Amino acid sequence: MREILGLMELEGFPPRYNIAPTQPILVAVAAPPLDPGSNRPDRMAVLVRWGLIPSWVKDPREFTLLINARSETAIDKASFRAAMRHRRVLVPASGFYEWHRPPKESGEKLQAYWIRPKRGGIVCFGGLMETYMSKDGSELDTGCILTVGANRTISEIHDRMPVVIEPQDFARWLDCRHGEPRDIVDLMRPADEDYFEAIPVSDLVNKVANVGAELQTPVIPPPKKQKPATDRSDDGQMNLF
DNA sequence: CCAGACGTTGTT
DNA sequence: GTCTGG
DNA sequence: CCAGACGTTGTT
DNA sequence: GTCTGG
Numbered sequence: 001m002r003e004i005l006g007l008m009e010l011e012g013f014p015p016r017y018n019i020a021p022t023q024p025i026l027v028a029v030a031a032p033p034l035d036p037g038s039n040r041p042d043r044m045a046v047l048v049r050w051g052l053i054p055s056w057v058k059d060p061r062e063f064t065l066l067i068n069a070r071s072e073t074a075i076d077k078a079s080f081r082a083a084m085r086h087r088r089v090l091v092p093a094s095g096f097y098e099w100h101r102p103p104k105e106s107g108e109k110l111q112a113y114w115i116r117p118k119r120g121g122i123v124c125f126g127g128l129m130e131t132y133m134s135k136d137g138s139e140l141d142t143g144c145i146l147t148v149g150a151n152r153t154i155s156e157i158h159d160r161m162p163v164v165i166e167p168q169d170f171a172r173w174l175d176c177r178h179g180e181p182r183d184i185v186d187l188m189r190p191a192d193e194d195y196f197e198a199i200p201v202s203d204l205v206n207k208v209a210n211v212g213a214e215l216q217t218p219v220i221p222p223p224k225k226q227k228p229a230t231d232r233s234d235d236g237q238m239n240l241f
Numbered sequence: 242c243c244a245g246a247c248g249t250t251g252t253t
Numbered sequence: 254g255t256c257t258g259g
Numbered sequence: 260c261c262a263g264a265c266g267t268t269g270t271t
Numbered sequence: 272g273t274c275t276g277g
Contacts, residue, residue: 020253054247056254064248078247078255097253110252147249160250206252242269246257259269264275 005043005092005124005170017215018097020208021067025050027089027127027143030174043174046089046129048143053132054079060132060140069128071146071163071188075181080144083128086176088184090165091125091145097205098198100157112205113157113198114216126163126173126188151190157198164191 005028019025024047031044051065056078066079074080095116102108117123129143146163154161165173169187172179200221204210 018253023253050253052248054254056247066248067253068249070249076256078257080248081255099252101251112252144248158250203252208253242259244257244259247255260277262275262277265273 005045005090015213016211017213018205018208018211019050021050021065023050024048025091025143027091027129028124028174029087029089029129030176033177046141048089048129048141050144051142052079052083052128052130052144053140053142055082055130055132057132060134066144068147068160068162069144070160071126071148074128074146075185080128083130084181087129088173088176089127089129089143090170090174091127091143092122093125094120094122095196096125096162097201098154098158098161099206110203110206111157111221112201112203114201114205115154115157115196115198117195118197124165124167124170126165146188148188148190151193151195153193153196154190154198161190161196163188164195 013026027046027048028043029046031040031042034040034042051067052069053060053063053066057063069077069080069084074084095114098113098115100111100113102110126146127143128146129141132140132142134140147160148163149155150157150159150161165187173184173187199216199218201216202219205215
């Protein structure tokens, strides 16, 4: 991931297997303009609270937790408009969890899935951040992840999925100095059908107190046909969500 | 115009 | 701060 | 799901 | 008839 993002700050960042809203997440942002000849990286890593707080919020305690933003509407929403223009970020992860909620009548149980790139490695989600100034003068960096309608593969599980930004689009996504929202709308689209694989996992993941690698151990879900996951092991560097 | 909301998803 | 609903 | 709206203007 | 708001 360090190689992918060009960040220096990632050494020694431990793997995390169950990141819940309000917890810190690592994001990549564009660094301030470089001096000519500088070899400083043009991106930097920031830890933000997962749950965006717009700058105009009076009392964060009474404000809804904004962990996702719909990419179709974020440009026009008061809560996301400024961040969409000025504070786009990349959120690196080794995948995400999603829950399949069967119709109540079906009798099927809620099934959790660990969803990761088929090729393994790191995926970068499109996200937004804000720096919130509280009344006591302290700053709180917060962020959220953009979503888009699920592709056919993921829609078996859920109707939405995170926006995936490909490496060749990182620079354009992050360049908020020149790139306006209309210049990046094309990047907010469902991932290719074969980009992700969904691995059924146990309901251990449902409890945020469970945080170990065993959360990603494949299970065979009871009734429906579901291809068991491979046992290809993860690189263990950065297991977000 | 003015007052009030400002969001998503449904357990990540 | 900006948008929406009345 | 059901009830209610279904339109525009917004300084005349 | 269809959409929206609760």
